[in-house]
Each structure stands twice: as C-alpha cells, then as structure tokens.
Amino acid sequence: MSDTPAEDLKPSFRSDVTVELVKHSAADADVLFAARVSTVGEQSLEELQKDPERSKGLINYLMRDRHGSPFEHNSMTFFISAPIFVFREFMRHRVGWSYNEESGRYRELQPVFYVPDADRKLVQQGRPGKYVFVEGTEEQQALVERTMETSYVQAYEAYQEMLAAGVAREVARSVLPVGLFSSMYATCNARSLMHFLGLRTQHELAKVPSFPQREIEMVGEKMEQEWARLMPLTYAAFNANGRVAP
Numbered sequence: 001m002s003d004t005p006a007e008d009l010k011p012s013f014r015s016d017v018t019v020e021l022v023k024h025s026a027a028d029a030d031v032l033f034a035a036r037v038s039t040v041g042e043q044s045l046e047e048l049q050k051d052p053e054r055s056k057g058l059i060n061y062l063m064r065d066r067h068g069s070p071f072e073h074n075s076m077t078f079f080i081s082a083p084i085f086v087f088r089e090f091m092r093h094r095v096g097w098s099y100n101e102e103s104g105r106y107r108e109l110q111p112v113f114y115v116p117d118a119d120r121k122l123v124q125q126g127r128p129g130k131y132v133f134v135e136g137t138e139e140q141q142a143l144v145e146r147t148m149e150t151s152y153v154q155a156y157e158a159y160q161e162m163l164a165a166g167v168a169r170e171v172a173r174s175v176l177p178v179g180l181f182s183s184m185y186a187t188c189n190a191r192s193l194m195h196f197l198g199l200r201t202q203h204e205l206a207k208v209p210s211f212p213q214r215e216i217e218m219v220g221e222k223m224e225q226e227w228a229r230l231m232p233l234t235y236a237a238f239n240a241n242g243r244v245a246p
C-alpha cells in the first residue's frame with residue numbers, strides 16, 4: 001500500500017536543480033597550512049595569514065605546478081536535488097567524493113520530474129566529440145514538454161498501481177524514468193571539486209575545453225559559487241591556471 005498522502009502524489013515538474021552547502025570546513029588557510037609544513041613546519045593561523053600577497057603567490061604556485069595534495073585538507077558537503085540521470089554522471093567521480101543518496105527501496109519515491117525550460121538548447125548538431133547544441137523550434141519545445149509530462153504521469157501511475165497491489169518498492173520502481181528527481185549528500189574537497197568542475201562545466205578560462213551535459217553543469221555552477229566564496233584565493237588560482245585541477 002502507498003504510504004504517502006494522496007495530495008503529495010500529484011506529479012510536479014521542475015526545470016531547475018537544488019544545491020545547498022550544508023556543512024563545510026574549507027578556507028584558503030587550510031591550503032597554506034598544509035603546504036608550509038614542507039618548509040617551515042607547524043604555523044599558527046595568525047602567522048599563516050600575516051602576508052596575504054605571499055599566501056596568494058604560494059597558492060598560485062601550487063596550482064600552476066600541480067602540487068595537488070595541499071588542496072585536500074578541507075571538506076564541503078552539499079545536499080543536491082537533481083534528476084537521476086545527473087546522479088548517474090555525477091557518481092562516476094570516484095576519487096575524493098563521498099555519496100549518500102535517498103533509497104528507492106526504503107522509501108516511496110516522490111513524483112517530481114525534470115522538464116527542461118525554454119532556455120535549454122534542444123538540438124545537437126555535429127558529430128560526437130565535435131558538436132554544438134542549438135535552440136529547438138517552438139514545436140520541438142512543445143513536444144518535449146508534452147511527451148515528457150505524459151510519460152512521467154503514466155510511469156508514476158504504474159508505480160502507484162504496483163505499490164497499491166502490495167508489490168515491493170524496490171520492484172515497482174523499475175518503471176520510473178531517469179528524469180525523476182533524487183537527492184543526495186555529496187562531500188568533496190577543493191581538489192576533487194576542481195577536477196569535477198574542469199570536466200563538468202564550460203568556461204572561457206578553461207585551457208582544456210569540456211562538453212558536459214547542461215543539467216550536471218547546472219549543479220556544478222551552483223557548487224562553484226559556494227566554493228568560490230569559501231576559498232577565494234584558491235578559486236582565483238584555479239581560474240588563472242586554466243581550470244585544470246592540480
């Protein structure tokens with residue numbers, strides 16, 4: 001039997017993603033502290049921050065010469081809500097990331113589905129590895145919206161029908177599409193986040209261009225905003241050195 005009140009079972013459609021920084025211990029001083037143990041041993045926070053120009057120079061040098069480990073002594077935990085197809089791509093990032101995602105076995109999945117908004121370019125032109133996305137026509141936009149919504153509703157009704165007949169959640173969920181929203185905690189450090197951003201965002205300063213799917217890029221852009229605020233010197237050095245993770 002379904003364990004969710006009927007009013008919550010009405011499908012809703014979203015074109016955005018949510019990224020919330022729920023916990024962090026991350027500052028430029030963490031990079032300095034880790035790097036300076038090489039040359040001067042332990043230092044107080046005051047000593048570390050005494051000479052801002054020197055700090056900036058050191059972080060830039062570490063980034064440029066790809067001395068990566070000082071960028072690992074920090075932590076950021078994000079709560080992310082996004083379609084399942086985004087999480088499939090996200091969880092390919094294995095190193096320096098920890099994940100916990102909501103369970104389709106232990107809880108009933110809610111009917112929240114992804115439908116791209118009018119800004120999302122719909123048509124791919126070119127061949128794999130060398131292509132661009134361009135606007136769709138109004139007809140294509142209407143088609144995407146209509147067919148997605150119809151098939152989402154149908155899939156969710158099938159899910160509900162099976163639950164109502166006593167079928168286990170882990171079996172009934174097979175009919176749900178990858179456009180269903182899921183949620184997870186993802187914890188990383190600045191080094192693993194930089195690697196992610198290098199691959200999953202497009203940026204004019206990137207030395208090595210990447211061609212991510214727009215929806216994972218939307219998640220990446222929101223994480224980037226939070227990180228930039230926490231570690232401004234590291235963020236500036238990342239950009240200045242072509243957005244290649246050290």
Ligand SMILES: Cc1cc2nc3c(=O)[nH]c(=O)nc-3n(C[C@H](O)[C@H](O)[C@H](O)COP(=O)(O)OP(=O)(O)OC[C@H]3O[C@@H](n4cnc5c(N)ncnc54)[C@H](O)[C@@H]3O)c2cc1C
Nearest residue numbers: 089092093094095096097192195198199200210211212213
């Ligand atoms: C635009 C784009 C398109 C993609 N298309 C596809 C696709 O069509 N099909 C598909 O399957 N994947 C695809 N991917 C996923 C891609 O292959 C990577 O799995 C993903 O980007 C994670 O990168 P990563 O392995 O470098 O990251 P992480 O897993 O976080 O690893 C970080 C780094 O650790 C090292 N490392 C990790 N594991 C190993 C290992 N086993 N051996 C040696 N070194 C290791 C590497 O240096 C690696 O760069 C795509 C990714 C992008 C960005």
